[in-house]
Amino acid sequence: MAKTALITGASRGIGRAAAVLFGAKGYNVIVNYASSAKKAEEVCEIINSAGGSALPFCADVSDRGAVNAMTAFAEEKFGGVDVLVNNAGIAEQIMFCDITEEKWDRMFDVDVKGVYNCTQSVLPHMVHNKFGRIINVSSMWGITGASCEVHYSAAKAAVIGFTKALAKELGPSGITVNAVAPGVIATEMNGMLDEETMAVLKEETPLERIGTPEDVAEAVFFLASDKASFITGETVSVNGGFVI
Numbered sequence: 733m734a735k736t737a738l739i740t741g742a743s744r745g746i747g748r749a750a751a752v753l754f755g756a757k758g759y760n761v762i763v764n765y766a767s768s769a770k771k772a773e774e775v776c777e778i779i780n781s782a783g784g785s786a787l788p789f790c791a792d793v794s795d796r797g798a799v800n801a802m803t804a805f806a807e808e809k810f811g812g813v814d815v816l817v818n819n820a821g822i823a824e825q826i827m828f829c830d831i832t833e834e835k836w837d838r839m840f841d842v843d844v845k846g847v848y849n850c851t852q853s854v855l856p857h858m859v860h861n862k863f864g865r866i867i868n869v870s871s872m873w874g875i876t877g878a879s880c881e882v883h884y885s886a887a888k889a890a891v892i893g894f895t896k897a898l899a900k901e902l903g904p905s906g907i908t909v910n911a912v913a914p915g916v917i918a919t920e921m922n923g924m925l926d927e928e929t930m931a932v933l934k935e936e937t938p939l940e941r942i943g944t945p946e947d948v949a950e951a952v953f954f955l956a957s958d959k960a961s962f963i964t965g966e967t968v969s970v971n972g973g974f975v976i
């Protein structure tokens with residue numbers, strides 16, 4: 733029977749590329765999104781027209797009720813979630829002194845509590861099956877810290893701590909928990925960076941290019957595969973050597 737992957741934030745960017753890849757490889761895919769309904773439907777259309785099986789689901793990952801409804805939907809349609817890709821995220825460039833409490837809380841609600849919500853929600857099915865793959869999308873800034881992105885860097889560092897701790901707890905249940913830490917990837921998240929900044933970032937990258945969503949999707953897919961069955965608690969950098 734086909735496995736099911738729930739990919740959060742799959743309407744655009746890295747999540748979209750992951751959804752298309754999992755769909756092409758025969759997974760049932762739940763394409764989660766927060767507001768881009770049309771884009772999520774397009775992703776499903778790409779997967780379904782190629783013979784795969786994908787359904788969109790709108791849920792703000794910071795809202796536990798909405799997340800539980802998404803898990804129930806996945807169970808009803810596909811029998812439960814075998815692979816969870818916690819990809820949904822927001823980013824913001826702002827001086828530390830200008831981060832209001834509201835901005836701080838929103839960053840942690842989406843980028844950290846969203847991971848907690850989705851993971852806890854799908855876990856009973858994985859524990860019952862003694863099988864599961866959880867892949868969390870962190871960031872290289874969660875490893876090194878980024879100036880003017882303190883709340884984002886702190887949230888992404890939290891995701892790495894979460895990954896390590898949960899990997900230890902869930903190992904005996906046959907569930908692996910890993911993270912990927914992308915570098916600079918060409919998505920709308922970097923839309924605020926001007927051409928000059930992107931050129932500098934490219935120059936600072938040993939592999940001399942900006943990453944693609946597909947670069948990250950391939951690493952996520954590998955961590956979900958049987959080939960990665962003895963890897964857990966790891967953070968895989970996908971950054972072209974930007975941070976080594």
Ligand code: NAP
Nearest residue numbers: 741743744745746766767768792793820821871917919921
């Ligand atoms: P993106 O193009 O901005 O797409 C973000 C995705 O997350 C969209 O599908 C969006 O849905 C969804 N999303 C945002 N808030 C959500 C919420 N509260 N609930 C559910 N879904 C939500 O971003 P991306 O660049 O692909 O980033 C994906 C992940 O990679 C993020 O965790 C990001 O921090 C991480 N990352 C990105 C880079 C990079 O350079 N791009 C580098 C390192 C790490 P809607 O379309 O409905 O808004």
